[in-house]
Amino acid sequence: xxxxxxxxxxxxxxxxxxxxxxxxxxxxxxxxxxxxxxxxxxxxxxxxxxxxxxxxxxxxxxxxxxxxxxxxxxxxxxxxxxxxxxxxxxxxxxxxxxxxxxxxxxxxxxxxxxxxxxxxxxxxxxxxxxxxxxxxxxxxxxxxxxxxxxxxxxxxxxxxxxxxxxxxxxxxxxxxxxxxxxxxxxxxxxxxxxxxxxxxxxxxxxxxxxxxxxxxxxxxxxxxxxxxxxxxxxxxxxxxxxxxxxxxxxxxxxxxxxxxxxxxxxxxxx
Ligand SMILES: [Fe+2]
Numbered sequence: 001x002x003x004x005x006x007x008x009x010x011x012x013x014x015x016x017x018x019x020x021x022x023x024x025x026x027x028x029x030x031x032x033x034x035x036x037x038x039x040x041x042x043x044x045x046x047x048x049x050x051x052x053x054x055x056x057x058x059x060x061x062x063x064x065x066x067x068x069x070x071x072x073x074x075x076x077x078x079x080x081x082x083x084x085x086x087x088x089x090x091x092x093x094x095x096x097x098x099x100x101x102x103x104x105x106x107x108x109x110x111x112x113x114x115x116x117x118x119x120x121x122x123x124x125x126x127x128x129x130x131x132x133x134x135x136x137x138x139x140x141x142x143x144x145x146x147x148x149x150x151x152x153x154x155x156x157x158x159x160x161x162x163x164x165x166x167x168x169x170x171x172x173x174x175x176x177x178x179x180x181x182x183x184x185x186x187x188x189x190x191x192x193x194x195x196x197x198x199x200x201x202x203x204x205x206x207x208x209x210x211x212x213x214x215x216x217x218x219x220x221x222x223x224x225x226x227x228x229x230x231x232x233x234x235x236x237x238x239x240x241x242x243x244x245x246x247x248x249x250x251x252x253x254x255x256x257x258x259x260x261x262x263x264x265x266x267x268x269x270x
Contacts, residue, residue: 063090118261155247168235
């Protein structure tokens, strides 16, 4: 499947470590079918021209998508939903269509990867905040635990290789402590709470000493392993998913998340 700016022909996946794979075509996300792989990062060689207009429109606040989601009962429906509902303001006609086509391609790719028909697309334009630290994404019970992320502009997503995580219990302890601080911060903005959050974010104590947080390359697509929501408190299960974090500051970004709405087609009766 072609993506913007890809090299001709698929390069073999370069695996710096088996749990994170790098590819340069959307077809490479099939690497996620290996249960040991937590994420496949697909990095276009060059980003097409329309990304420049999109970045400017998002960062300037001319193109705004309030947090919203679309449920497509089949992948082909996604393009029609977006043609109807994606805001027109702030984007040129061709750029809006290019964005819709790009999202539709991501939907097709996820449907193939997850062997699903229904798709959930979540899209928003927002400035990064300190709300969302290291976490794993969830899917509903018994749904394929995979999804796609594309951040079209701005600061990149951070991630930690599971080989660099001390253990699942340490991660859960960190996650719950941070969640408590975020709730505290939402209830009342106290400088001490902000300081505590900044301290946690500056030195996540679940990471093995000396190991680094890594970043997704700009404009890349990430196919990554999620966790069944019923297992989200299971420290061993959490380590089967991709541990990642949004950036904490920077310009307004356009972020797309796609996940399955149903299970493998072969198990359905129709
Ligand atoms: Fe996430």
